Amino acid sequence: MNVGYGEAMVLECPDPACRNGLFVMLIDGGGNEPSEFADRSSGRVPMAEYLSGRGLDHIDVMVSTHIHEDHICGFLPLLEHWTPRELWQTLPVEFYRRMRPLDVPEGVTASQSKFLRALNDYGRLCALVESRGSTIRTITAPARMELCRDLTVQVLAPSGPQAEELKDLLAGVYDAEPAAFWSRLNQLDARxxxxxxxxRLDYRGTRLLLPGDTNCMGYGGLEKADLQAHLFKVGHHGQRDGVSQEQLRAVAPDAVVCCASSDRRYNSADPGVLTMAASGGAKLYFSDCPPVPGAAEPLPPHQALVFTVGPNGALEGRYLPL
Incomplete structure (x- = not known):
């Protein structure tokens, strides 16, 4: 979905065993700042509004890849209309219960404000999901699961020890004395x-690699064969550190998706990264409408970028117009 600077995805897979014959999975929810959607000329739309327009009637799995405002805060408005059957995330299920609401004082940086609101919304999201009788599931590598008929997911990261490290770092923020709080908050935000x-999703042999905001430094220990995919959503919004040339060669994608805002905020949709992906033979796609190096025409305004996996693994991408 075109949520501006952020990421939000919906996956729909036919399966007669699922409600109304359709398995529905959401992967991140974009942000929830009104300023992000003040200008909708490029097609930006909050996730909840987009899904309401599609007539969605259920969510089987909601996935929070990590706790950053532009990935998680758009989930809360969804819970006004839908409750997922399961919420996937990486922390111990009981951990959110020790997360008290954190003040967002005036004078903090924009990054600090966003991160504090993301932490608060994560705690609220978990509490609401659990209060409605749904399951919160801790997901770490190397879990492999069958989501529905013909669709499997392989979790490549984080590992169990990495998830434990995240829990300890986060606990360190909540347990910190006032003098150490901001330093620990900033360190966790940066990591x-x-x-x-x-x-990595696999549908009848067609692979989709979705690394969240993992940048090129986060691929350590992964086997190259595990990275190969037909579609690759480049990490960290296509910023310069989003992926290395060696990693792109290992993925060898036919299509690369970059979730960057039309204003290329924070130097997203880095021209060097995009050129590197295109030079490897991949076709470039975008959730919003940033300038594309070498493109003859600007991207059309669109609410979403839609991929369809067809017969014999055919992968078709198209922009959903306004």
Whole structure:
């Protein structure tokens, strides 16, 4: 979905065993800041509004890849209309109960404000999901699961020890004395991307690699064969550190998706990264409408980028117009 600077995905897979014959999985929910959607000329739309327009009637699995505002805060408005059957995340299920609401004082940086709100919304999200009788599931590598007929997911990261490290770092923020609080908060914020859930979906042999905000430093220990995918959602919004050339060669994608805002905020949709992906033969796609190096025409305004896996693994991408 086009949520501006953020990520939000919906996966729909036919299965007669599922409600209304359809398995529905959400992977991240974008942000929830009104300013992100003040200008909708490129097609930006909050996730809840987009899904309401599609007539969605259920959510089987909701996945929070990591706790950053532009990935998790858009989930809360969804709970006004839907409750997922399961919420996937990486922390121990009981951990959210020790997370007290954190003040967001005036004068903090924009990054600090966003991260504090993300932590608060994560705690609220878990509490609401559990209060409605749904399951909160801790997901770490190397778990492999069958989601529905013909669709499996392989969790590539984080490992159990990495998830335990994240829990300890987060506990250190909540247990910190006032003098150490901001330092610990900033350190965790800077490291959070590489605690992202990295998922590889396989539908009848067509692979989709979704690394969350994992950047090029977060691929350590992964086997090259595990990275190969037909579609690759580049990490960290296509910033310069989003992926290395060696990693791109290992993935060898036919299509690369970059979730960058039309204004290329924070130097997302880095021209060097995009050129590197295109030079390897991949076709480039975008959730929003940033400028594309060498493109003859600008991207069309769109609410979403839709991929369909067809017969014999055919992968078709198209922009959903306004």
């Amino acid at each position: 959070m991307n590489n605690f992202s859930l990295m998922l």
